[in-house]
Amino acid sequence: MRTRKKVAFYTLGCKLNFSETSTIARNFVTEGFDRVDFSEKADIYVINTCSVTENADKRFKTIVKQAQKANDKAFIAAVGCYAQLKPEQLADVDGVDLVLGATEKFKITDYLNDLTKNDFGEVHSCEIEEADFYVGSYSIGDRTRAFLKVQDGCDYKCTYCTIPLARGISRSDTMENVLKNARDISAENIKEIVLTGVNIGDYGKGEFGNKKHEHTFLDLVTELDKVEGIERLRISSIEPNLLKNETIDLVSKSRAFVPHFHVPLQSGNDEMLKKMKRRYLSELYVDRVSKIKEVMPHACIGVDVIVGFPGETDEHFLETYNFLNELDISYLHVFTYSERDNTEASEMDGVVPNNVRSKRSKMLRGLSVKKRRAFYESQIGSERTVLFESENKEGFIYGFTENYVKVKTPWNPELVNTLHRVELTKIDEDGLVRFEFVEIFASN
Known part of the structure; x- marks a missing residue:
């Protein structure tokens, strides 16, 4: 009898990547593989890559070495955003046998007829324009919480971001399939579902590659709130211009949606927001925070912010710092700007020295600690x-x-x-x- 092959997974990056790794892993199990921990000896190691930060790129080589240490004869495959953006670069890393792009990663088992180590990494990567179909995903690795993918890709053109190049156009799952996945998760006795995607407020656009808006994000959350057996639903991250009053009001009265919003800001300075090609100015952001706090005073609000963007002067940064300091928010995710190939920002003048970027990042991380502490203190006694x-x-x-x-x-x-x-x-x-x-x- 043929011994079952063992496969192990490592995920870099966001909740969306975790949901997709989990789905790919279930496909392997269906195909007759046994899933093992990444630290164990496996026949195949699959690394789901990220391209958002410079560190994620660098970590890839370290993770390949980890796999080689566990089994130097193992077959190593790279999938995910970095694999789409820089397939040849990943294929050149010693030990990598297969690199799959955005559309190919969900069919990975089709490429594994022969697990013999390759002298050079084999690349199968489509042009990103071809990534116009949708693959639903969810993760159920953690017993208490699942990440449910509802949308993929992005039509925004933020000048610092490679995600549209890595994931293609904005497209959504059908309402029917999202609700089915939510029920499947509930059946596993998982208490909390986190909705995830690249730009989930854009939900409803491009179901299976067309541009018809059949359902909106509000329609989606309204129906998910009715799914029995789910104790908690959490919105992972939503653009301020797509977070509508109706959605905030629904969450405030909801059975299952929790009072927690993560709303990317990126800068508190309007000049920087325009250079970043964000689709709002600081005034709208203040309005969204005020609306949330008006109907849910106890709500937690997390904020993404980028420091060291090209052209960001000390004055711009201090405006962002003061803007955040005065805002009724709960914590920050601080990103130090790093140049990404094929983005508009990488060609911009006014490059901020790395030591200045680090100093600004440290200041905002300190502010985040202060904000979280103040939020926690406000909850004592409740x-x-x-x-x-x-x-x-x-x-x-x-x-x-x-x-x-x-x-x-x-x-x-x-x-x-x-x-x-x-x-x-x-x-x-x-x-x-x-x-x-x-x-x-x-x-x-």
């Missing part, structure tokens, strides 16, 4: 519902409230993947929140 996670970290179990306050309590395996009503009581030395149970085993 009653919230916590979903507990499955990891035992140094004798503690961790969880998140619906509005994304991270809590901890001594490890108790019975709490894993359960929801409980708690009262937030104090902030610990490590900045996390302690609590007292109000309702034990609120949901199992």
Whole structure:
């Protein structure tokens, strides 16, 4: 009897990549492979790459070496955004046997008839214009939370971004398929679904490559809110110009959607926003934050911001810092600008020195710590519902409230993947929140 081949996966980058890796992995299992951990000996290692930051590019070689250390005869395949943008570069990395682009990655098992190591990496990568069909995905690796892909690609032309080059045009899953996937996830006893995509507020555009708007993002969240068995739904990230009042109002009254929004800003300076070709100015951003806080004062709001964009002067940066400091937000994701090939920004004048970029990044990270602390303090004394996670970290179990306050309590395996009503009581030395149970085993 033929021994089953073993396959292992490593994912770089975003929630969307995790959802796609999980789907690709399920396809391997269906084809008769056994999935093992990336640290174990496998016959095939699949690395799902990212192109958003410079570090993600550099980490690829390190991960290839990790795979080679586990099994120097293993077949190594690269898929994902970087594989679409720079296939030849990845194929040249020692040990890489196969590189698949945006449309090919979901058919990876079709390319694995022969697992003999190649002298050179073999590339199968379409022109990105051909990436006009949609493949639904979701991840169920983590017992408490699943990432559900609802949209892919982007029609925006932000001057710093390679994602449209890596993932193609904006296109969406059908409402029917998203709801089916949500029910499948619910059947696995997973309590929380995080909606993910490249530009999810653009949902409804380009179902299977056409440009017809059959459904809107509001239609989608309205129907998902009705799916039984899902305790929590979370919107991962949505552009401020696509976050409509109707969506905010729906979340505020929702059965399952939680009061947590992640809204990319990138700069608090309008001149920079125009150079970045963002589709809003700072005034609209203030309006969106105000609207959320008006109907959900306890909502958590996360913000993406880029420092060191070409032409960003000290004055521009300080305007962004002060803008964020005065805004009622909860935390920041700070990105240090890095030049990407084939983007408009990489050709711009006014390059900011790396040491200045680092200093600005450090300042905003410090502001994020301050903002998160202030948000956590504002929640002390309130009653919230916590979903507990499955990891035992140094004798503690961790969880998140619906509005994304991270809590901890001594490890108790019975709490894993359960929801409980708690009262937030104090902030610990490590900045996390302690609590007292109000309702034990609120949901199992």
